[in-house]
Amino acid sequence: MLQAARSAGKSESLDRLLTDYPRGPHDQPQSMCPAFGALRIGLRMRRTATILSGSACCVYGLTFTSHFYGAKRSVGYVPFNSETLVRGQLYEDIRNAVYEIAKPADYDTVVVINLCVPTASGVPLDRLPKVIDGVRIIGIDVPGFGVPTHAEAKDVLSGAMLRYARLEAESGPVSRPRAVAGLPTVTPIGELFPLDPVGIGALLAPMGLAVGPQVPSREWRDLYGALDCAVAAAVHPFYTASIREMRAAGRQVVGSGPVGVDGTAAWLDAIGAATGISADTAKARALPAIRAALDANPIRARITVSGYEGSELLVARLLTEAGATVPYVGTACPKTEWSEPDRAWLESRGTHVQYRASLEQDIAAMTDAMPDLAVGTTPLVQKAKALGIPSLYFTNMVSARPLFGSAGAGALAAIVAAQTKGRERFARMVSFFGSAGAGESAGYGWTDIPKDPPGSKDRYRKAREAKAKATQAVGT
Numbered sequence: 397m398l399q400a401a402r403s404a405g406k407s408e409s410l411d412r413l414l415t416d417y418p419r420g421p422h423d424q425p426q427s428m429c430p431a432f433g434a435l436r437i438g439l440r441m442r443r444t445a446t447i448l449s450g451s452a453c454c455v456y457g458l459t460f461t462s463h464f465y466g467a468k469r470s471v472g473y474v475p476f477n478s479e480t481l482v483r484g485q486l487y488e489d490i491r492n493a494v495y496e497i498a499k500p501a502d503y504d505t506v507v508v509i510n511l512c513v514p515t516a517s518g519v520p521l522d523r524l525p526k527v528i529d530g531v532r533i534i535g536i537d538v539p540g541f542g543v544p545t546h547a548e549a550k551d552v553l554s555g556a557m558l559r560y561a562r563l564e565a566e567s568g569p570v571s572r573p574r575a576v577a578g579l580p581t582v583t584p585i586g587e588l589f590p591l592d593p594v595g596i597g598a599l600l601a602p603m604g605l606a607v608g609p610q611v612p613s614r615e616w617r618d619l620y621g622a623l624d625c626a627v628a629a630a631v632h633p634f635y636t637a638s639i640r641e642m643r644a645a646g647r648q649v650v651g652s653g654p655v656g657v658d659g660t661a662a663w664l665d666a667i668g669a670a671t672g673i674s675a676d677t678a679k680a681r682a683l684p685a686i687r688a689a690l691d692a693n694p695i696r697a698r699i700t701v702s703g704y705e706g707s708e709l710l711v712a713r714l715l716t717e718a719g720a721t722v723p724y725v726g727t728a729c730p731k732t733e734w735s736e737p738d739r740a741w742l743e744s745r746g747t748h749v750q751y752r753a754s755l756e757q758d759i760a761a762m763t764d765a766m767p768d769l770a771v772g773t774t775p776l777v778q779k780a781k782a783l784g785i786p787s788l789y790f791t792n793m794v795s796a797r798p799l800f801g802s803a804g805a806g807a808l809a810a811i812v813a814a815q816t817k818g819r820e821r822f823a824r825m826v827s828f829f830g831s832a833g834a835g836e837s838a839g840y841g842w843t844d845i846p847k848d849p850p851g852s853k854d855r856y857r858k859a860r861e862a863k864a865k866a867t868q869a870v871g872t
């Protein structure tokens with residue numbers, strides 16, 4: 397598909413994706429369809445229509461997942477068949493759909509996302525009009541063979557929107573963001589638990605700074621507010637395209653995040669250095685409270701952490717500061733300069749940090765470390781349970797509780813304690829079930845490897861040979 401896309405004129409788009417999101421040990425995503433990340437960002441934004449262009453099976457899966465995660469609006473779809481794809485009619489159909497839906501009374505923006513097949517076929521979304529009756533049109537390619545994780549696909553759309561908004565702001569007056577802080581702001585980059593921006597705001601208040609609108613934004617005009625910051629904070633370190641736009645707007649960008657005592661101190665210092673404001677008062681106010689929260693909620697466990705959200709290193713830092721031993725942290729996201737302080741901090745404490753970790757690496761690290769708790773992705777958690785290791789889905793751990801400041805310091809201990817208690821119960825389950833349902837005996841009624849009917853292999857081989865001969869005969 398990569399070759400097909402290149403010969404269909406998509407080289408520029410693919411080169412940009414491959415530069416922004418370098419590949420890891422495998423060239424295919426190991427988690428959900430990457431386009432889900434971009435789709436989710438579009439669906440969460442007010443007055444934004446999101447249209448998919450792709451195979452019906454992909455769109456079915458993406459629509460299902462979106463609504464499973466509580467999308468509040470419809471997913472648009474322009475269907476195609478072999479003929480409309482090959483004849484270029486699909487592009488015309490998308491164009492017509494965009495004209496039909498781009499009504500200023502309903503929408504600020506229409507986003508069109510090319511999935512694998514239309515990208516490989518070269519459907520030229522960049523030729524769509526940039527604006528129709530004041531409604532912005534944004535077309536992006538998010539193929540599974542060009543974007544390694546759904547996390548990075550969030551950046552594909554966020555970066556495209558920031559770019560559009562930046563060019564608008566550079567060429568004339570734009571709408572005022574809904575909430576204007578009245579103070580210089582810090583723009584957090586990354587999807588955060590709703591309490592976290594509030595906590596970050598409290599940390600910044602003694603410096604005379606406030607939290608600005610986040611990227612990914614919830615409304616178009618918030619993009620202007622996000623760009624109009626004193627400094628951007630790449631809390632999730634994989635937003636390469638968005639950070640490029642921030643820099644193009646002349647903004648400094650700070651990496652890592654305010655986790656634990658060390659992390660918060662270093663992060664406040666970095667914000668202070670970027671803005672020229674002393675962080676001493678902010679640190680004096682925040683750090684004792686974080687220390688107290690960590691001391692009141694100690695974690696005594698050996699924990700491995702793996703995930704694809706981008707915040708794995710921050711979570712590992714917080715667990716370590718709370719007293720846990722973290723021998724391994726794997727993230728499906730790539731190494732960037734924005735997580736560099738976290739990598740250095742973790743490695744100096746003996747943690748192995750694996751960027752672009754594959755599922756195989758995560759599983760190998762877990763079976764090697766045999767932790768008290770394995771925090772990870774669904775297949776890793778499944779493997780851990782089969783081994784009798786207590787485990788927890790990373791997304792559930794981070795999506796339901798704060799991570800930053802003193803609120804974050806107190807939040808993880810309870811869930812870790814609750815989960816690690818299960819070890820004895822898991823061990824009993826493993827010994828009770830033994831090897832039942834494992835390997836070839838999985839499924840009802842199987843006890844060993846099913847046998848082929850006698851002679852079947854021979855019959856199929858002969859049939860294949862006869863078919864091959866017949867095909868050759870047609871060619872002669």
Ligand code: SF4
Binds near residue numbers: 451539
């Ligand atoms: S084929 Fe491509 S678009 Fe379809 S589900 Fe897979 S990665 Fe997503």
